[in-house]
Amino acid sequence: MNFVYEKLMGGKRGLTGFIILAALILVVFPLFFDIFRLSLVGKYLTYAFAAVSLVLLWGFGGILSLGQGIFFGLGGYGMAMFLKLEASSPENTSIQSTPGIPDFMDWNQLTELPWFWVPFNSLTFTILAILILPAAFAYLIGAAMFKRRVGGVYFAIITQVISVILTVLIVGQQGYTGGINGMTDLRTMHGWDITSDSARYIFYFINSFLLLSVIVLGRFILTSKFGSLLLAMRDKEDRVRFSGYDVSNFKIFIFCIAALISAIGGAMFTLQVGFMSPSFVGIVPSIEMVIFCAVGGRMSLIGAVYGTLLINFGKTAFSETFPELWLFLMGGLFISVVMFFPNGLAGIWEDYSHHLISRLTAFKNKIRKMLPNTGGKTPTQDAG
Amino acid sequence: MNYENSLTLAIEDLTVSFDGFKAVDALNLYLDKNELHVVIGPNGAGKTTVLDLICGKTKSTSGSIKFLNKELTKMPEHEIVRAGVGRKFQTPSIYENLTVLENLEVSYPEGRGVIGSLLFKRTDKVRTKIHEVAEQIMLVDSLDTEAALLSHGQKQWLEIGMLLIQDPQLLMLDEPVAGMSVKEREQTAELLNKISEGRSVLVIEHDMEFVARIADKVTVLHQGKILAAGNMKEVQNDPKVIEVYLGH
Numbered sequence: 287m288n289f290v291y292e293k294l295m296g297g298k299r300g301l302t303g304f305i306i307l308a309a310l311i312l313v314v315f316p317l318f319f320d321i322f323r324l325s326l327v328g329k330y331l332t333y334a335f336a337a338v339s340l341v342l343l344w345g346f347g348g349i350l351s352l353g354q355g356i357f358f359g360l361g362g363y364g365m366a367m368f369l370k371l372e373a374s375s376p377e378n379t380s381i382q383s384t385p386g387i388p389d390f391m392d393w394n395q396l397t398e399l400p401w402f403w404v405p406f407n408s409l410t411f412t413i414l415a416i417l418i419l420p421a422a423f424a425y426l427i428g429a430a431m432f433k434r435r436v437g438g439v440y441f442a443i444i445t446q447v448i449s450v451i452l453t454v455l456i457v458g459q460q461g462y463t464g465g466i467n468g469m470t471d472l473r474t475m476h477g478w479d480i481t482s483d484s485a486r487y488i489f490y491f492i493n494s495f496l497l498l499s500v501i502v503l504g505r506f507i508l509t510s511k512f513g514s515l516l517l518a519m520r521d522k523e524d525r526v527r528f529s530g531y532d533v534s535n536f537k538i539f540i541f542c543i544a545a546l547i548s549a550i551g552g553a554m555f556t557l558q559v560g561f562m563s564p565s566f567v568g569i570v571p572s573i574e575m576v577i578f579c580a581v582g583g584r585m586s587l588i589g590a591v592y593g594t595l596l597i598n599f600g601k602t603a604f605s606e607t608f609p610e611l612w613l614f615l616m617g618g619l620f621i622s623v624v625m626f627f628p629n630g631l632a633g634i635w636e637d638y639s640h641h642l643i644s645r646l647t648a649f650k651n652k653i654r655k656m657l658p659n660t661g662g663k664t665p666t667q668d669a670g
Numbered sequence: 671m672n673y674e675n676s677l678t679l680a681i682e683d684l685t686v687s688f689d690g691f692k693a694v695d696a697l698n699l700y701l702d703k704n705e706l707h708v709v710i711g712p713n714g715a716g717k718t719t720v721l722d723l724i725c726g727k728t729k730s731t732s733g734s735i736k737f738l739n740k741e742l743t744k745m746p747e748h749e750i751v752r753a754g755v756g757r758k759f760q761t762p763s764i765y766e767n768l769t770v771l772e773n774l775e776v777s778y779p780e781g782r783g784v785i786g787s788l789l790f791k792r793t794d795k796v797r798t799k800i801h802e803v804a805e806q807i808m809l810v811d812s813l814d815t816e817a818a819l820l821s822h823g824q825k826q827w828l829e830i831g832m833l834l835i836q837d838p839q840l841l842m843l844d845e846p847v848a849g850m851s852v853k854e855r856e857q858t859a860e861l862l863n864k865i866s867e868g869r870s871v872l873v874i875e876h877d878m879e880f881v882a883r884i885a886d887k888v889t890v891l892h893q894g895k896i897l898a899a900g901n902m903k904e905v906q907n908d909p910k911v912i913e914v915y916l917g918h
Contacts, residue, residue, distance in 0.1 A: 511790035514776050518765040525763040528725060529777045529832065530751035539784045 303588045304501065311494045311591075321483050328490040328558045330598040331497055333358075335551025337578040337590035338497070339544035342504055344576070345584030346513065347540045348520030349437065353445030354548045354575045356452055357420040359567030361549030363456075363463070364419065366562035367403060368412035369472035369480075370464075388469070394461030403462075409476065416553045417546060424545030428538035435534075446569055453568040468563025472556065481560060493554045497591065500547050504587045507543070516540065548575075577620045583632025592631050677736075678703050678840055678870040679724070684733035686723060693719045695894035696733070701840070706866040708873045708881045710905075711891035712915050717874045718760065720891070721842050724872075725757040726750045737840060752782070756838035760845050762825035766818035770809055770828060773817050774800045777832035799835060806865070807831035808857065823854035827861070834865060841865065842872045847880050859883045878906075878916070890915060 315327050336354045344350045376385040382392040387399050405411045427448065431441055456463045464470070473481055480489070507513055519526045519533055527533050556562045565571065574597075582593020597616065605612040627633055679701040686694045694716045701707050709717050722728035724735055726747040735742040742750050751757075765773050778799065781790030804810040807827040812820065817828060826846055833841055846862070847855045855877070862871065862884050875881050881888065881902065888905045890897040892915070898908040905911055 507788065510788045511776065511781050512784065512787040514765075514768060514772050515787055517767055518776050521765055521767060522763050524727070524759070525765070525829075525832075526776075527747050528727075528751055528757050528759075530748050530779060530782055530836065532746070532748045535784050536787075 300505070304498075307501075307588050307591060308498055311497070312491070316487070316490070321486055324490055325486050325558060326602065327595070328486070328493050329555065330595055331493055331591070332551040332555040332558065333575060333578060333598065334497055334591045334594040335500060335554070336548040336575040337582060337594045338500055338504060338587050339547035339551075340576060340579035341582075341584055341587050341590045342507065342516075342547075343540055343544040344579065345586075346508060346516040346520065347537065348516075349537060349541065350442045350576070351445045351541070351544065351572075352442045352569070352576065353449040353572050354544065355567045355569075355572035356445070356449045357424065357545040357548035358552035358555070358571070358575070359452065359456075359562070359564070360420040360423065361416045361552030362556045362562040362566060363469070363552075364406070364412055364416040364549070365553040365556040366469040366472060367406040368409060369475060369556065370469045371399075371403065371407050372474055372476070373471055388464070389471075390464045390467070390469075391461055396461045400462055416549050420549035420552075421542045421546045424542045425538060428541040429534075432534035432537040432541075437537075446572065449568055449572050453564045456564040456567065464563075466564060468561055468565075470561045470563075472560045472562075475557075480557060486558065489554070489558045493558065496550055496554065500550070501587045501591075503543075503547075507540075508587075512536070512539075574616075577616065579630075580620060581623050581630050583630030585629055586632030589630055589632030589635075596631070677701060678705075678738060679872070680734075680736040681720075681724070682734050682736075684720075684723060684730055684735060686719060686728060686731045692894050694723065694730075697891075697894070697896065699889060699896075701870045701872060703870055704867065705886050706862065706871045706873065706884055707887045707889065708875055708885040709889050709891055710875060710878075710881060710915065711897070714893075715891040716894040717891055718844055719894075721757060721844055721872070721874065724750075724840075724842060725755055748782075751836070751838075752779075754837075754839035755842070756833035756836055756840070757842040758826075758829050758833060758844055758846060760848070762822065762829050764817045764825055764828050764832065767816070769814050769816055770804065770820070771800060771813040773828055773832055774803060774835050777835050779836045803831045803835045806834060807861065823850045823858075826850065827858070830861070830865075838869065840870050840872065844874045845876065846873065847875065847877055855880055 311327070311331065316324060319327060336358050339354060339357075340351065370388045374386065374388045379385045379387070379389065379392070382389065384392055384397045387396060391399070406415070427445070431437070431444060436444070457466045459465075473479060479485060508516070515526060515531065515536060519536060523533055552562075552566070555566070578594040578597055579590045580593070581597055582591065583589030597619075601612060601616070604615060623630055629636065677700050679699070681697055681699040684694055684697040684699075685692060697716075697720065699707075699720070709720065711717055719728060723730050724737075724742065726742065726745060730743050733743070737750075737753060737755060740753055742753070742755070745753070765776065768776065775792065775796065778796055780796070781787040800813070801810065804813055807830055809820075809824060809828060809831065812824070817825065820828060826848075830843065830846065843862075847858050850858060859880060862873070865871070873881075873884065885902055887900070888902050889899045890905055890908075890911050897914065898905050898911045900908075906916065
């Protein structure tokens, strides 16, 4: 019990923040938003997975990945392949020249399901693939980079390049991937209509629970010795190396975890939005994920969720009215956060909540003094 | 120990060249157990490079470094550390964002793998060891202080403590008293004399008064080669040393 309280929730302060976030996404949003808006929030929360992964990787590990879209996309495409296969049953596709294969394959003169698509007929395989393949890919990239001591800007550029390569590959291999349009018309899962309101509610809650679990997982990692080592490596990599640690293994591991988390977000995205396309893999989404994380506070798992929500609400509101200005606004916001609030929303909260709490305590004590009859208790000092 | 009579460290014919420039040139250096050996020499003599070579930060061009009969030249850095070689850097290299306790804990030689570090627990054994080391390095009252807030001298001690907690057989210190006050120098000299019991210590230092207080043996390096070696008195009176290093 103590372990859960101290380690996973981060003591009193951490627990309060966690409960507020959980209440917001599990109670407040579902109560006050209709299903259309709620689905939108659900979509934003899938981006929050990537933002949370960047808190671990970039905020604490000091490893800036400009390619989290790679893993978000791999997770999303994994789920999309499963759903697309189900949508392409021989009955649904009887007008194609080859019934039983996805429509875009038929358009591209494929007459047979490619071998790597076949296992995605199984939901179990799909889920395992979502959990394993992106992390395995991250392992390959990580091992190639970190074992050779490539880091910093070079790592950021290389991840960005990989995300471009992946986009080009997906767009170019239309017959296998659906090309620039992505995989669309994803409607059912084992015959269950995933576009129905009830399915959307269910996915929203599954998504929220997964996100909260990921935050708990993040807390577990950060409060362990591994977490201290991440900070230590960020500041003095050589000291860690010369204290007997194989630094590259730690970097590879956190990169794999970040990939896994992003991939879960991607899979939940496909389930809730009903399609997946290369526009969620490339440079722009990958950098947006970094912005979500920076605005929320790159040292705060919970802050990253708020950052994601804030930016996306802003994007929706502004891009409806001033579509051409939005990108400038977001760029400006990113620059000003980096320059003036390096710890983002979480940092602002951290700085000002103390004032707020001490004022409230002072106010409470004042009232107690003004009412001398309210028991002989001395006001308890709340150090939280 | 099986190597009761053998040397802790035997460097033979060690050479490293950077684009033809031989920073260390056919160096031979031997360290006994319990020996506190100080390397002195003018700037650019290759002192720090020798430490870099031993701990694996720089790879040698030729020659051998044997530590308790293990060849170090081909081993990766973390394995050299695990074999029992600790190294302190010239500028205090500590984790400023962590507390003194956390700094020592991170250096505790358990949970060094990824999974091990995730499951590592601050047991009583770990706590006792941390306290023991903190007492040695005179920081037992500052365990919960963020390391960034320590004085310069305390940071140097903390880094020494981070090495001590690993109980290395060979401890290498690069200018441990640089920037320290007179009193701190005295305390450090005492500390070094204490911790050199049961292990070998290799120190690089400029402060001759300090060297005289701690050194069992002194080696003078000049342009990557040994100029003189012996005890402090012999070295101080060596005419070559006076000419290139100590001045007239």
